[in-house]
Amino acid sequence: MSKLNVDQKTIKDLFQSKKSDFLIPDYQRPYAWGEAECRTLWDDIFSFAIPDEGKTEFDSNSEYFLGPIVTFRNEDKLEVIDGQQRLTTLMLLLRAFYSKFGHMQDKASISTKQNIEKCLWKTDEFGEPDMSQLKIDSEVATDNDKEEFLEILRTGIVNKEMKSKYACNFRFFQNNIDEFLSKYPTYFAYLPTRIMNNCILLPIEAESQDTALRIFSTLNDRGKPLSDADIFKAQFYKHFSKLGKKEEFIAQWKKLEELCERIFHPISGTPMDELFTRYMYFVRAKMGIVSSTTEALRKFYEKNSYALLKDTNTLTELIVLAEFWEDVSNQDTERFSNRVLKQFFVLNYAPNGMWTYFVSVYFMQNKDDEGLLDDEKFYTFLQKITGFIWTYAITNPGVNALRTPVYAEMVNIVNDKPVEFSKYKFDADTIRSMFDNFSFNNARPITKAMIAWWAYQNDKQPLLSLETTFEIEHIYARNRNEKENSLTDARNVESLGNKALLEKRINIRASDYRFTDKKKYYEGFTNSKGQIKEGTGVVELLDLTATSADFTENDIIDRYKKMIDCFINYLQKNSLIK
Structure with a gap:
């Protein structure tokens, strides 16, 4: 004691x-x-x-x-x-x-x-x-x-x-x-x-x-407790001071802190802690660690008297990694193709944060001297991990279960082996049955994840901004059934087939309307004061507005079937089905 x-x-x-x-x-x-x-x-x-x-x-x-x-x-x-x-x-x-x-x-x-x-x-x-x-x-x-x-x-x-x-x-x-x-x-x-x-x-x-x-x-129940990154800063400071680069380090660290504050918003820990966590997974993979038990951040970095932080390359790589995620956050079209940025938008709604560690490992291993990635290979990788993570959220809920297959693939990445999830292929009939019996309520992250993925299965869907807040829209309004009692199965109102992404600014106004009334909000309109109210950027909702007079229970059922069929095909295309 x-x-x-x-x-x-x-x-x-x-x-x-x-x-x-x-x-x-x-x-x-x-x-x-x-x-x-x-x-x-x-x-x-x-x-x-x-x-x-x-x-x-x-x-x-x-x-x-x-x-x-x-x-x-x-x-x-x-x-x-x-x-x-x-x-x-x-x-x-x-x-x-x-x-x-x-x-x-x-x-x-x-x-x-x-x-x-x-x-x-x-x-x-x-x-x-x-x-x-x-x-x-x-x-x-x-x-x-x-x-x-x-x-x-x-x-x-x-x-x-x-x-x-x-x-x-x-x-x-x-x-x-x-x-x-x-x-x-x-x-x-x-x-x-x-x-x-x-x-x-x-x-x-x-x-x-x-x-x-x-x-x-x-x-301490007030103020900010010392973070792991504060401890790491001290080790860097001592190292660079010995090299006669103290002032250079202080300037770099300050810029890195400001950058992390802008791009990382972790539920726990500081933005700098988040950067160190993402980098840790790359180092773990290089060490060949596949154990699903993850050490605490400081315990990992303090090994061998903080040897990793006494390596000048570590700070350089942290900066490179932070700049990569800044470009993801800014949806940088010079670094990434439009299709990769769309995939990042979808991943932004992932049911857990494991994808950020996965992508960090991939980037650190495969970047060229200019910090760029091969677009075709990277896009293929992003599609594959999207399909796997989304499906695993249904078949094996919880981020802990995801660690075992993902950690093994992280090690494959640093050994220049393809990501295949060869031991974890899914059975199409089993997946369909599990989706049919799964309750896609709004509280479950996989619900928004699925409708974000679905939005981009429409080839006409342009890139949406990560800065825009999207909520879950019930196309057939929940209180419509309460008033009309028109659904033969009340559970269909919460079906995945009845849900879509919609900008918060629109969802607040349109949520309680019948479909015929919602259409003008989807399309956008000019109000009595002459103010222009912009419509949605979600193409599927605009298509529904242009082609449908109403959205009924049959439409919910048909749309759900299309979504699941499309998702199974997506898994098949990405070699995730047995």
Whole structure:
């Protein structure tokens, strides 16, 4: 069991301890508190330390809890995992107070000044502060202002050129301290003293980084916890610093973060974590790993002391992979053919995210020197994985079941073998029976996946935008049957044959109309105010509008049969049927 040192302490006891030598590590995010957070801190502390603006006597035994500080001992430093924001801000606050005591010679002021000194600077064996050694240091790789923070602590000076959050917050505290001094001069020494003596922190010192991170994840219900990518950044930073390329790395990493923020929107983890995950599957495949048990992201990359992250090529390949997915997201016509982009649109509605890992492996293995793929081979690959993933979602629901066949094919890809799913061919009659008995309700991702696939079986269907929100349209409206009771089998209203993709902006208006009324929304129209309401981009719905006076139960049944026949043929064409 991991050992923890947990002991509630006042700011004075914690900061003045000989063992307190805080390090904000390179993998932390830059300082983020602004004036709003500083004002909340100031107002709360002031109300506690000077109750009722000095009209109520202060209880010297009272305490104000500021929160935990989670660290682990890294050699002679306390590496800060949680509490960076409050720790940094408290240091700025104390330094702002310290500057005001410079020429005050009364006993209370001298005593307070000396106590602040021992909170900010290390002391020698005689207990005297060494003004050259601060009690906190920052190595945050992507914080260009960290030196400004340390300079403010050293000198207590902020000039007009300083625009960092550190400088802004320091000025905020200076202004509030000035106001406090002018309004309550007799209480001036009391406020910082009560902050140091009665404001409480909960330092939690873990024996390892892993333990500290787990504690942080448990405690932290606000803000952003450290991600795996933050830890990986530290390893890259150290590697490139040794190569003399620290600034180059910081610039690359920042651009990569911004790129990932634009293109990845994972359900869990950060956008950068998602990129590392996609790249991990390529590395796993090259290692020949076919096990369906997937290691946690950090566990995978930390092997052999993060050897993979100490390889300069890794960052280069991550950038190349991110740029590929950016072009997928932007539907880039220079990189991809129209048919490939259409296939990507369909895959965007896949019943699970496994396809993104699959495609990442294919791309990393088969790209040429310019990062391009052979269009014919790539299109064939995309069609095959679409058919397989869609069918597996019916026959073996759940992404876990999909891992076994897909992981094996990932290894085949990196060994330049074709993707065939040779051990997992489907039986046409069994597939048809399973589809007939499957409930395609809207809550199941495979429902939208199937109708997205079906939309592009129409050769006239142009490429739709990934930025457009599509919903599931019931061509025969659900409440129509409730009102008319015209279906012989009420379940047909939820049949796949009654569903299509439709832009959300249209679906909201058209959802409750009869088919004859819906037609104008599908086609688009000009309203009474002269505003043009655009129609749908889904060609099948436009064809129905042009050729059909109504959409009946027989139409639902016929359309469903066409969809399933077409899908079975699609599987046959892609060599997925026994």
